[in-house]
Amino acid sequence: MQKPTGGTTPDDLAYTYEISDGSAVDLDGDGVYEIVFIWAPTNANDNSIDGYTGNTYIDAVKLDGTRMWRIDLGKNTRAGAHYSPFVAYDLDGDGQRELMVKTADGTVDGVGVTIGSAAADYRNAAGRILTGPEYLTVFNGLTGAAMKTVNYLPARGTVAAWGDSYGNRVDRFLAGVANLDGARPSAVFSRGYHTRAVIAAWDWRDGALTSRWVFDSDVAGGAAAGQGAHWFSVADVDGDGKDDIIYGAATISSYGTLIYSTGLCHGDALHVGKFNPDLAGQQVFMVHEDPGCYGSKGMEMHDAATGAILWSTSGEGLDVGRGTCMDIDPAYAGEECWSTVGGVRSATGVLIANVQPIVGGGAVAQAAKAGYHGTGYLNFPPSGGSAELKRINGGAGGARTLTIRYANGEAAALTDVLRVNGTAYTMTFPSTGG
Ligand SMILES: [Ca+2]
Ligand SMILES: [Ca+2]
Ligand SMILES: [Ca+2]
Numbered sequence: 257m258q259k260p261t262g263g264t265t266p267d268d269l270a271y272t273y274e275i276s277d278g279s280a281v282d283l284d285g286d287g288v289y290e291i292v293f294i295w296a297p298t299n300a301n302d303n304s305i306d307g308y309t310g311n312t313y314i315d316a317v318k319l320d321g322t323r324m325w326r327i328d329l330g331k332n333t334r335a336g337a338h339y340s341p342f343v344a345y346d347l348d349g350d351g352q353r354e355l356m357v358k359t360a361d362g363t364v365d366g367v368g369v370t371i372g373s374a375a376a377d378y379r380n381a382a383g384r385i386l387t388g389p390e391y392l393t394v395f396n397g398l399t400g401a402a403m404k405t406v407n408y409l410p411a412r413g414t415v416a417a418w419g420d421s422y423g424n425r426v427d428r429f430l431a432g433v434a435n436l437d438g439a440r441p442s443a444v445f446s447r448g449y450h451t452r453a454v455i456a457a458w459d460w461r462d463g464a465l466t467s468r469w470v471f472d473s474d475v476a477g478g479a480a481a482g483q484g485a486h487w488f489s490v491a492d493v494d495g496d497g498k499d500d501i502i503y504g505a506a507t508i509s510s511y512g513t514l515i516y517s518t519g520l521c522h523g524d525a526l527h528v529g530k531f532n533p534d535l536a537g538q539q540v541f542m543v544h545e546d547p548g549c550y551g552s553k554g555m556e557m558h559d560a561a562t563g564a565i566l567w568s569t570s571g572e573g574l575d576v577g578r579g580t581c582m583d584i585d586p587a588y589a590g591e592e593c594w595s596t597v598g599g600v601r602s603a604t605g606v607l608i609a610n611v612q613p614i615v616g617g618g619a620v621a622q623a624a625k626a627g628y629h630g631t632g633y634l635n636f637p638p639s640g641g642s643a644e645l646k647r648i649n650g651g652a653g654g655a656r657t658l659t660i661r662y663a664n665g666e667a668a669a670l671t672d673v674l675r676v677n678g679t680a681y682t683m684t685f686p687s688t689g690g
């Protein structure tokens with residue numbers, strides 16, 4: 257790997273580089289994947305946070321680490337998780353892969369050619385780029401050379417019209433590939449999901465990049481506004497052989513029209529698939545953020561074709577920030593689903609495991625802690641606390657093993673109490689280090 261050289265921002269803060277998002281794609285068509293990935297500066301920022309950032313780079317490397325090319329997105333593309341989603345795919349079906357990503361004045365392609373004005377600097381005093389042109393570029397997957405650059409759709413327009421004036425919501429971009437005509441892939445790039453949602457489908461054909469359609473919730477399909485997630489999914493929800501776009505709680509047809517919106521609003525995560533094998537078609541599982549909008553349906557599964565809610569759980573008035581479905585229990589047909597709120601549900605919505613322990617005395621069940629994953633991580637305050645697991649079925653027969661992963665950051669051992677059906681057992685847990 258060839259890590260880019262770090263730098264210093266206009267306000268004199270030093271930064272270096274680290275590897276960020278990537279995609280596996282066979283760029284040269286030899287049957288072996290290459291990896292296209294982003295080098296993010298260590299001062300990359302979420303849209304909600306001000307500050308200058310270093311440039312974002314996109315590298316293509318072979319699996320032995322040989323670099324094929326590097327694109328420098330330049331100073332007029334801010335670095336952060338929401339600014340530069342890309343697609344790497346054979347978009348015209350000629351056997352040659354392309355890369356598509358949003359670009360700006362000063363982007364330098366893989367063969368050293370600058371897109372637009374090399375001198376332009378649209379960064380404001382907060383390090384944000386809220387003026388100046390925005391482009392969408394098709395790059396040659398073998399060389400990184402820019403082959404076509406057009407204006408990004410939609411233009412940002414008035415920043416504040418997207419929901420805030422400082423650039424948090426106007427600069428929310430997503431990207432994907434969808435087979436919209438039943439024959440060849442199209443690239444799909446979007447802007448906005450907390451309020452206005454605009455989704456643009458692009459065709460790369462015979463060296464020309466043309467707009468297939470633009471869905472804009474300000475123009476038609478207003479029920480899609482405010483419904484997006486932090487990614488969109490692609491699936492043929494109505495079985496006509498053409499992909500549709502699952503844009504959060506709203507689904508947009510292969511023709512760029514609204515099919516439905518559940519109206520349950522933005523959430524961070526969604527998944528689409530054949531979760532319930534006993535139902536026709538596919539299902540969408542989504543978690544939602546705002547109880548003022550989702551009401552009693554903080555986590556739900558709906559019919560991917562119609563939006564009809566198949567089952568839901570309350571969300572407990574919380575931001576249900578993460579959720580997923582996987583086949584983790586063969587006793588239940590299809591995939592099981594869970595989120596950061598509540599237990600594990602079958603594909604039909606039956607509660608099959610309540611992984612959230614009952615806690616007291618200041619102990620809290622948390623979902624995020626280095627080394628732990630999912631729900632059920634218990635955090636005890638220094639003063640102590642309690643937690644109770646209510647669903648252990650001892651049954652009959654052989655020995656059972658209960659394993660506790662216990663972290664004791666103190667220098668000395670801690671003495672705790674394990675209480676089984678009322679009987680207390682004193683247990684000593686040695687220090688495990690900070
Ligand atoms: Ca290859
Ligand atoms: Ca191609
Ligand atoms: Ca379809």
Ligand SMILES: [Ca+2]
Pocket residue numbers: 582583584585586587588589590591592
């Ligand atoms: Ca299962």
